[in-house]
Amino acid sequence: MSQPDGAPAPQSSLMIPKLVTVLREGYRFAAFRADFIAGLTVAIVALPLAMALAIASGATPDKGLITAVVAGFLISALGGSRYQIGGPTGAFVVVVFNVIAIHGYDGLVIATAMAGIMLIGAGLLRVGAFIKYVPQPVVTGFTAGIAVIIATSQVKDFFGLTMEHEPAEFFEKAMALGAALPGFAPRTVAVAVGALALILLVRRYRPEWPAFLIAVVVAGAVVALFGIDTDTIGTRFAGLEPSFALPDFPHVTMERIVVLFPSAFTIAFLAGVESLLSAMVADSMTGRRHRSNCELVAQGVANCASAAVGGLPATGAIARTATNIRAGARGPVAGMLHAVFILAFMLFLWPLTGFVPLAALAAVLVVVAWNMSEIDKFRHLMKAPAGDRAVLLITFALTVAVDLTVAIQVGVVLAAVLFMHRMSEAVEVQADMKVIDEDVADDAPHLSRPVEEHELPPGVVSSVIRGPFFFGVAMRLGETLDRIGAPPRVLILRMRAVPMIDASGASAIDALIARCRRHGTQVLITGLQTQPRLILRKMGVTADPLVKLVSGIDEALVLAREIVAED
Numbered sequence: 001m002s003q004p005d006g007a008p009a010p011q012s013s014l015m016i017p018k019l020v021t022v023l024r025e026g027y028r029f030a031a032f033r034a035d036f037i038a039g040l041t042v043a044i045v046a047l048p049l050a051m052a053l054a055i056a057s058g059a060t061p062d063k064g065l066i067t068a069v070v071a072g073f074l075i076s077a078l079g080g081s082r083y084q085i086g087g088p089t090g091a092f093v094v095v096v097f098n099v100i101a102i103h104g105y106d107g108l109v110i111a112t113a114m115a116g117i118m119l120i121g122a123g124l125l126r127v128g129a130f131i132k133y134v135p136q137p138v139v140t141g142f143t144a145g146i147a148v149i150i151a152t153s154q155v156k157d158f159f160g161l162t163m164e165h166e167p168a169e170f171f172e173k174a175m176a177l178g179a180a181l182p183g184f185a186p187r188t189v190a191v192a193v194g195a196l197a198l199i200l201l202v203r204r205y206r207p208e209w210p211a212f213l214i215a216v217v218v219a220g221a222v223v224a225l226f227g228i229d230t231d232t233i234g235t236r237f238a239g240l241e242p243s244f245a246l247p248d249f250p251h252v253t254m255e256r257i258v259v260l261f262p263s264a265f266t267i268a269f270l271a272g273v274e275s276l277l278s279a280m281v282a283d284s285m286t287g288r289r290h291r292s293n294c295e296l297v298a299q300g301v302a303n304c305a306s307a308a309v310g311g312l313p314a315t316g317a318i319a320r321t322a323t324n325i326r327a328g329a330r331g332p333v334a335g336m337l338h339a340v341f342i343l344a345f346m347l348f349l350w351p352l353t354g355f356v357p358l359a360a361l362a363a364v365l366v367v368v369a370w371n372m373s374e375i376d377k378f379r380h381l382m383k384a385p386a387g388d389r390a391v392l393l394i395t396f397a398l399t400v401a402v403d404l405t406v407a408i409q410v411g412v413v414l415a416a417v418l419f420m421h422r423m424s425e426a427v428e429v430q431a432d433m434k435v436i437d438e439d440v441a442d443d444a445p446h447l448s449r450p451v452e453e454h455e456l457p458p459g460v461v462s463s464v465i466r467g468p469f470f471f472g473v474a475m476r477l478g479e480t481l482d483r484i485g486a487p488p489r490v491l492i493l494r495m496r497a498v499p500m501i502d503a504s505g506a507s508a509i510d511a512l513i514a515r516c517r518r519h520g521t522q523v524l525i526t527g528l529q530t531q532p533r534l535i536l537r538k539m540g541v542t543a544d545p546l547v548k549l550v551s552g553i554d555e556a557l558v559l560a561r562e563i564v565a566e567d
Contacts, residue, residue, distance in 0.1 A: 015123075015294045018082045022331035031330040038329035039337030041210075042085055045323050046072075046338060047345060048212045049368070051233070051353065052361040053088045054312060056153055057096040059105070061233055061353060062242035062346070063312050064088050069343045071302035071314030076335025078298035080291030081279040085320040085335050086302060090365075090372050091270045092313045094149050094404050099263050101168050105310075106250030107260060112307040114257065114264035119271060119300030128292030134273060136504040137384070137392035138411035140377050145399025145407065147373035150365055152177070157362040160188025160230060170400050188230040192359035195219045199367055212364050219360035220352075234354025242346045249308075266405045267303075271315035275299050278316035285325050319371065380510075383539045384503035387418040419470055422500050459489035459567075460560045462553070466497040469505035469532070477508040487519035489567060490560040494553060496527025506539045513544055522563055523547045524556045 022031075046068055054064025068087040075086030099108045122128070152173060156166060161180040167173045195215040202211035223230060233240075279290035295316075302314050324334055381392050395411035456462060465477070493509075501509075516523050523546055528536070533549075536542045542549060550556045 014080075014291050015297065016291070017078045017294060017298065017332070018080055018291070019077055019332040019336075022082065022333070027331070027333070032333065034328045034330045035334035036337055038324050038327035038334040040341055041327040042320055042324045042334070042338040043341035043345075044210045044213050046085070046087055046317075046320055047342060048216045048356075048361065048364055049320075050088055050342070051356070052364045052368075053090060053093060055358070055361060056093045056150060056365055057088070057312060058100040059096070059312060060237055060240055062240060063310065065242060065342055065346055066309055067306050067311035067314050069339045069346070070309055070311055071306040072342070073336050073339035074302040074305055075275075075298050075314065075316065076332040076339070078294075078301055079316075079332065080294030080298065081282055081316070081321075082288055082290075082331050083282040083286065083321055083325050083329055083334070084275065084279055084290075084295065084316045084332075085324050085338060086275070086299070086314050086316050087320065088312045089274060089315055089317050090150055090368050091143070091146055091274050091315065092267065093153070094146050094399075095263055095266050095270070096312060097153070098168065098403075099260070103256075103260060103263075107256070108312070109250055109307045109310065110252060110256060111260045111264040111267060112303050112311075112313045114260065115267035115271060115313060116300040116303030116305075116307065118264065118268035119296050119303060121300075122268070122272060123293040123296030123298075123300060126293050128272075128276060128296050134412065135388075135391065135415040135502075136377075136507055137381055137388045138395050138408065138415055139273065139277075140374060140381055141392045141395025141411055142399045142404060142407050144373045144375075144378055145396045146404070147369040147371075148400050150372070151369040154362040154365045154369075156180075157231065157358040158189070158192045158366065160185030160359065185230065187228050188357075188359045191219055191223060191228060191230055191357050192363050194222070195357075195360040195363035196366060199363060212367075215363065216356055216360045219357050219363075220355040223357050224355050228357075231358045232354060233356045233358065236358060242350060262405045266408065267313045269408060271299050271303065271313060272296055274318070275316035278318040278321045281318055282321050282325060285322065380507070380539060381503050384506070385535060387421075388503040391415050391418065419502075422468065422470065422502070455557060457557075457561050457564045459564050460492065460557075461488040461490070462492040462494060462556075464494040464497070468500040469495075469498050469508075470500070470502045477505075477512055487516075487521055489520070490522045490524060490563050491516060492524045492526060492553070492556045492560060494526050494556075495532060496529070496552075498532050499529055501532040501535050503535075503539070506535055506541055509536065510539070510541045513541065513547060517544075517546055521546075522560075524550055524559060526550050526552055526556045 050064035050068040051061035054061050072085065072087045075084055096108060099111055149170060152170065155177045156163060159181065161177065162183055163176060163180050167176055198215045198218060199211045202209050202214055222228065223232065275295055276292055279295055282288070283290055299315060306312060306314050382389055391411055391414045394414060395407050398407035398410055513523055525547060528549060548559065550559060
C-alpha cells in the first residue's frame with residue numbers, strides 16, 4: 001500500500017520518485033487529461049523563458065529549449081515532488097555567463113556534470129533536510145543581486161545599443177552601457193517597451209493567459225509585418241538548428257576540475273536550494289509533502305543528462321511549478337508532458353523562432369528580474385536586526401560587485417557567526433528543551449504552567465515554542481497547523497520561553513499568521529520577552545489586526561472563550 005504524502009514514511013520509501021507513488025495509487029484517464037492540459041499550459045509559459053534565459057546566459061536559444069526538454073523530463077520523472085517543473089532558471093544566468101566567458105562552453109559542460117554528481121551525492125547522503133540552515137537574508141540577498149545583474153545584462157538588447165565589447169564585470173559593464181546609451185535605437189526601444197507593456201497589461205487584466213508568449217508572438221508579428229529593423233533570433237543566430245546529438249565531451253583534467261570546482265559548487269548549491277524551495281512552495285499550495293533527498297538525486301541526474309547533450313544547468317522553477325498546480329496538474333506526468341510539448345515545438349515549429357525580436361525577450365527578462373528581486377521581502381528584511389540587515393546587504397553587494405560564489409560563502413559564514421553570537425547570549429535558557437512542541441507535552445512548569453486538554457474550548461488550540469527561534473528551526477513552525485488538522489478558530493502561540501528571535505523566525509511567524517488569516521483563525525501570542533517583542537514589532541508582524549498579544553495563558557484562555565462565544 002502506498003504511503004500518504006502527509007504521513008511519516010519509512011526511510012526506504014523516501015528515495016522512491018513520486019511518479020512511482022502516483023502510478024501505484026492508480027492513474028486513470030481523468031488524471032491524464034488534467035496533466036495533459038497542465039503540461040501544455042506550462043510548456044507555453046516555458047518556451048519564451050527557456051530561450052530568453054539561454055541568451056542571457058551567453059548561450060544560444062536552442063540550448064535553453066534542450067535543457068527544458070531533457071532536464072525537465074527527468075526532474076519530473078525521477079523527482080520527489082508531484083508538481084515540480086524543471087528547466088533553466090534566472091538563478092543560473094550569472095554563473096553560467098561567467099563560466100562560458102572564462103572557460104568556454106566545454107567548461108560549462110564539465111561544471112554542470114560536476115554539479116550533477118554533487119547533487120546526487122547530497123541526496124544519497126540524506127542532506128536534503130538541511131536546506132533550512134540557509135538563512136533568509138542570504139537567500140534574498142543573492143537572489144536580489146542576481147536580479148540586478150540580469151536586468152543590467154538586458155539593457156543592450158532592450159535599447160538596441162551598438163557595442164564592440166560588453167564587459168563581464170558589473171561596474172565596467174554599467175559604465176560601457178552608459179557611454180553607449182545615447183546611441184539607442186528608437187524602433188528597438190518601441191518594440192521592447194510595447195512588449196513590456198503588453199506583459200504587464202495581460203498579467204493585470206487576464207492573469208490566466210500566458211503573458212510572456214503573447215508578448216513575444218505579438219512583437220514578432222509586428223516586426224515581421226512592418227519590417228522593423230531590429231535584431232531577432234534569426235539575424236543574430238542565423239543557421240542555428242537544435243540538435244540532441246551527443247557532443248564531443250570536453251577534455252577533462254585534474255587542473256580543470258580544480259579550477260571549475262567553485263563554479264560547479266555554486267551551480268549545485270543554487271540547484272539544490274531553488275529546487276527544494278520550489279518543492280516547499282508546491283507543498284504549501286497543495287498540502288502534499290515532497291521527498292527532499294529524492295528530489296536532489298533527480299536534480300543531479302537531470303544536470304548530468306543536460307551536460308551530456310550540451311544543455312545548461314537546470315533546477316526546479318518556482319513560477320512554472322506554481323503555474324503547473326494552478327493549471328490542475330495531478331502528478332509528475334504533467335511535467336513530463338511539458339517537456340514533450342517543447343520537444344514537439346523544436347521539431348515542427350522551430351523556424352518560427354527566427355522572427356522573435358531580442359528586444360521582446362529582453363522585456364521578458366526584465367519582468368523575470370523584477371520578480372526575482374522580491375522587493376517586498378527585501379524591504380521586510382531591512383526592518384530586521386542590524387546583524388541580519390548586514391548579512392542581507394553584504395550578500396547582495398558581493399553578488400553584484402564580486403562573484404556569486406564568494407557572496408554565498410561570505411553570507412553563510414556571516415550568518416553563522418551572527419548566530420553563534422546570539423546563542424552565546426541565550427545558552428542558559430536552552431538546556432535540554434525541545435524547540436517546538438505541543439502544549440500538552442509541556443514538561444517545564446517553572447517557565448509557564450501546562451494547559452490541560454479539558455481547559456481548551458472547542459475550536460481553540462495551544463502550541464508552545466521553547467528556546468531561541470532562529471533560521472535553523474524557523475521552517476518547523478509551519479508544521480504547527482499541519483499537526484493540528486482542521487483549522488481552529490483560535491490559535492494560542494505560547495512564546496514565554498523564547499529569549500531571542502531573528503529575521504527568519506519572524507518571517508516564519510508572519511507566514512503562519514498569513515495561513516491563519518486564510519482560515520479565519522485568530523492568533524493570540526502569550527508571554528513575549530523583550531527582544532522577540534521588539535523584533536516582531538519592528539518587522540510589522542504584531543501590527544496585524546488578526547494578532548493579539550496577551551501576558552499569559554490564563555488571559556489567553558479567557559479571551560479565546562470570548563471569541564468562540566461570539567461565534
